[in-house]
Amino acid sequence: MHRTLLAEPRHRRIRMDRFVGTAPFALSRRRLFQLVAAAGIGATRIGTAEARQAIVKPAPPDFFLQDGSNLEMRWEAMYSRGYLVPNELFFVRNNSPEVPRLDPATWRLELAGPALARPRSFSYDEILAMPSVSVIRAIECAGNGRNFFELAHGKKISGTRWTLGAIGVAEWTGVPLREVLERAGVTRTARDVMPEGADARRIRRPIPIGKAMEDDTLLVYAMNGQPLPPDHGFPLRLLVPGWVGISHVKWLSRIEVSGQLLHSDYNTTRYVLVGPDYRREPPALGPVLTTQKVKSAFELPWDGEVRAGTRLLRGRSWSGEGRILKVDVSLDDGKTWQPARLREPNIDKAWVRWDVDWDARPGAHRLRARATDSAGNTQPDEIPFNEQGYSYWAVVSHPIRVS
Ligand SMILES: Nc1nc2c(c(=O)[nH]1)N[C@H]1C(S)=C(S)[C@@H](COP(=O)(O)O)O[C@H]1N2
Ligand SMILES: [Mo]
Numbered sequence: 291m292h293r294t295l296l297a298e299p300r301h302r303r304i305r306m307d308r309f310v311g312t313a314p315f316a317l318s319r320r321r322l323f324q325l326v327a328a329a330g331i332g333a334t335r336i337g338t339a340e341a342r343q344a345i346v347k348p349a350p351p352d353f354f355l356q357d358g359s360n361l362e363m364r365w366e367a368m369y370s371r372g373y374l375v376p377n378e379l380f381f382v383r384n385n386s387p388e389v390p391r392l393d394p395a396t397w398r399l400e401l402a403g404p405a406l407a408r409p410r411s412f413s414y415d416e417i418l419a420m421p422s423v424s425v426i427r428a429i430e431c432a433g434n435g436r437n438f439f440e441l442a443h444g445k446k447i448s449g450t451r452w453t454l455g456a457i458g459v460a461e462w463t464g465v466p467l468r469e470v471l472e473r474a475g476v477t478r479t480a481r482d483v484m485p486e487g488a489d490a491r492r493i494r495r496p497i498p499i500g501k502a503m504e505d506d507t508l509l510v511y512a513m514n515g516q517p518l519p520p521d522h523g524f525p526l527r528l529l530v531p532g533w534v535g536i537s538h539v540k541w542l543s544r545i546e547v548s549g550q551l552l553h554s555d556y557n558t559t560r561y562v563l564v565g566p567d568y569r570r571e572p573p574a575l576g577p578v579l580t581t582q583k584v585k586s587a588f589e590l591p592w593d594g595e596v597r598a599g600t601r602l603l604r605g606r607s608w609s610g611e612g613r614i615l616k617v618d619v620s621l622d623d624g625k626t627w628q629p630a631r632l633r634e635p636n637i638d639k640a641w642v643r644w645d646v647d648w649d650a651r652p653g654a655h656r657l658r659a660r661a662t663d664s665a666g667n668t669q670p671d672e673i674p675f676n677e678q679g680y681s682y683w684a685v686v687s688h689p690i691r692v693s
Pocket of ligand 2: 383430431432433535536
């Protein structure tokens with residue numbers, strides 16, 4: 291028994307390493323076509339009544355908190371689950387009122403701009419035919435934790451009122467963005483790359499050419515071995531590991547490559563830090579958000595109730611700047627701390643699962659977790675306020691009732 295328990299993480303680690311590298315993924319092009327057809331994601335449903343929906347997948351209330359076109363994952367639904375968040379449970383953040391239903395037979399990805407020697411477009415078929423890569427990475431909304439600004443600073447902030455459930459980790463399969471940029475003849479003058487979505491708001495936010503050319507910056511067409519679901523950007527989305535959720539543009543339709551620095555609403559007036567502690571950085575109203583900071587969450591209901599008894603108190607910590615080195619947990623709202631046991635796997639720009647023994651006695655409790663990442667960042671006790679409530683990465687005091 292003991293031996294198996296010890297062997298399992300090692301086994302999983304070896305498996306993960308195979309997948310996290312550039313090993314070709316087992317999902318063949320043919321298999322993907324079969325799945326797309328079986329799921330009815332393709333052309334057959336376009337034009338039916340289903341074509342106008344804020345969210346396509348079911349949103350059971352024991353999985354999600356719904357706020358308009360957004361779904362927040364309930365952390366208690368992750369209790370004791372595996373490393374990856376299943377597609378059914380993955381949070382959704384849609385800026386536009388409807389999920390676009392795109393037909394992969396006619397959809398094209400257009401590459402344009404002065405820093406391309408051979409501007410061109412690609413069909414879905416052409417993308418699927420290229421060598422693929424699979425990586426395990428998180429996507430997290432920049433506004434995850436926004437509610438805590440209200441709790442900590444007493445200021446009400448507009449925007450989706452996330453607690454900590456606007457994050458998920460999945461295995462993403464696709465083609466390196468670098469591959470299509472090279473096929474379009476990207477030149478040495480390239481500085482910024484602007485991906486654009488096909489939703490009503492045409493979400494667009496630039497990334498620097500250096501980030502665009504990284505091995506794990508992918509044009510993604512599969513999520514956890516399934517065709518990318520409509521809510522998550524079918525037929526193609528961008529994965530920009532470690533960066534704010536808004537960078538991971540869904541329903542990709544166009545990519546502009548320029549020798550100039552590029553700007554949109556999403557890196558000048560939104561997704562920038564504005565407040566008394568931040569300076570303007572024209573044309574942006576403040577420092578532009580790039581990587582996600584280190585955070586932690588318990589696999590427990592927020593301000594909910596659990597049964598008394600001896601159990602494992604579980605949680606996860608993550609960072610957009612690396613892997614997690616250390617997590618400390620307090621069962622008494624910060625008076626005393628103990629190190630948590632980190633469980634394998636512990637993947638860069640994804641997350642790590644951890645646990646501590648907990649003798650849960652009846653009454654009201656407040657729990658805290660504080661993580662340190664491999665870039666040397668440790669969650670602070672407080673962070674300065676910003677008007678749009680981004681990047682709340684301070685330690686959180688988690689209320690829980692034991693009965
Ligand atoms: N085209 C498009 N891409 C988008 C968005 C959007 O509204 N439209 N939302 C962004 C935001 S703010 C986040 S946090 C992530 C959420 O990804 P998910 O819905 O797959 O979880 O997608 C990003 N990509
Ligand atoms: Mo977001």
